[in-house]
Amino acid sequence: MSTRPLVIGNWKMNLDFVEGLHLVQQLGVLLKSHPLEHVEAVVAPPFVDLRTVSSILDAERLAVALGAQHVNANENGAHTGEISTSMLSRLNVTWVIVGHSERRTHYHMTDEIVRATSQSVLRAGLRAVLCVGETLAVRDADQHEAWVESQLRSALEGLDASLHPLVTVAYEPLWAIGTGVNASSEQVKEMTDFIRRVLTSLVSSAPQVLYGGSVTPTNAATLVGESGVDGFLVGGASLKAESFYAILRACDDCYALKR
Numbered sequence: 001m002s003t004r005p006l007v008i009g010n011w012k013m014n015l016d017f018v019e020g021l022h023l024v025q026q027l028g029v030l031l032k033s034h035p036l037e038h039v040e041a042v043v044a045p046p047f048v049d050l051r052t053v054s055s056i057l058d059a060e061r062l063a064v065a066l067g068a069q070h071v072n073a074n075e076n077g078a079h080t081g082e083i084s085t086s087m088l089s090r091l092n093v094t095w096v097i098v099g100h101s102e103r104r105t106h107y108h109m110t111d112e113i114v115r116a117t118s119q120s121v122l123r124a125g126l127r128a129v130l131c132v133g134e135t136l137a138v139r140d141a142d143q144h145e146a147w148v149e150s151q152l153r154s155a156l157e158g159l160d161a162s163l164h165p166l167v168t169v170a171y172e173p174l175w176a177i178g179t180g181v182n183a184s185s186e187q188v189k190e191m192t193d194f195i196r197r198v199l200t201s202l203v204s205s206a207p208q209v210l211y212g213g214s215v216t217p218t219n220a221a222t223l224v225g226e227s228g229v230d231g232f233l234v235g236g237a238s239l240k241a242e243s244f245y246a247i248l249r250a251c252d253d254c255y256a257l258k259r
C-alpha cells in the first residue's frame with residue numbers, strides 16, 4: 001500500500017434519509033472518539049439521501065467524503081429518472097461508482113455506457129471508481145484476467161491524460177459480492193497486481209486499486225495486510241457504523257504499520 005488507504009461504503013438501495021442520517025451521526029461519534037490518521041473514508045448513499053448526508057458531514061466536520069452510486073452519462077435533458085454529474089457536484093459529491101456489477105447485470109450497463117459514464121464523471125472533475133470483475137463461470141474457465149483486462153481497456157483506452165489522476169479501480173468479482181464468500185488474499189493480490197500492470201499501459205498515473213466482495217470487520221485486516229490492496233469498496237458491512245468503522249480502522253492500522 002503506497003498511498004493512503006481508501007475505503008468506500010456503498011449503501012446500495014438501503015437506508016432512507018433518516019436512517020442514513022443516524023448512521024452518519026453514529027460514524028461521527030466513533031471517528032471523533034477514536035480518530036483515524038491515514039484512511040480516506042467515503043460513503044455512497046442512495047441519491048435521495050445525498051443532501052441530508054452532505055449536510056451532516058459538513059455540520060459535524062467529519063473527514064468523510066460523499067460518493068454517488070451511479071450517474072447518467074448525459075449532461076441534462078430528456079432522461080426521465082436519471083441524475084447528472086452537475087447535480088451531484090452541487091450536493092458536494094466528489095466520488096462516483098461507475099459500472100458496478102449490479103448495474104452492468106440488471107440495468108443493461110454495457111461496456112460502452114460504462115466508458116461514456118466514466119468520461120462524463122471525470123470531465124466533471126469527479127473521481128470515478130471504475131468497477132471491474134468476473135463471474136464464477138469466467139473464473140472457472142480461467143478467463144478472469146482477459147475479462148478484467150477487456151473491461152479496463154474498454155473504459156479507459158484513449159482517456160485524456162489530464163483525467164488520469166481522477167481514476168480509481170475496484171476489483172469486485174461477482175461471485176464474492178454479497179455472498180459472504182470473499183476472495184482470498186492470494187486471489188486479491190494476483191488480480192490487483194494484474195490490474196496494476198494493465199493500468200500502466202492505459203494511464204500515466206498509478207490509480208488506487210480497491211477490492212470489493214464480502215469485506216467484513218473479520219476479514220478486512222487479513223485482506224489489506226496480505227494482498228497489498230489500496231483499500232476496499234464495501235457493501236453490506238457499510239450499513240452499520242460499527243462494522244464500517246472497524247474496516248476503516250483495519251486499513252488505518254495496516255498503513256501505519258507498513259509505511
Ligand code: PEP
Nearest residue numbers: 177178212213214235236
Ligand atoms: C459491493 O456491492 O460493491 C460489495 C462489495 O458488496 P458486499 O460488500 O456486500 O459484498
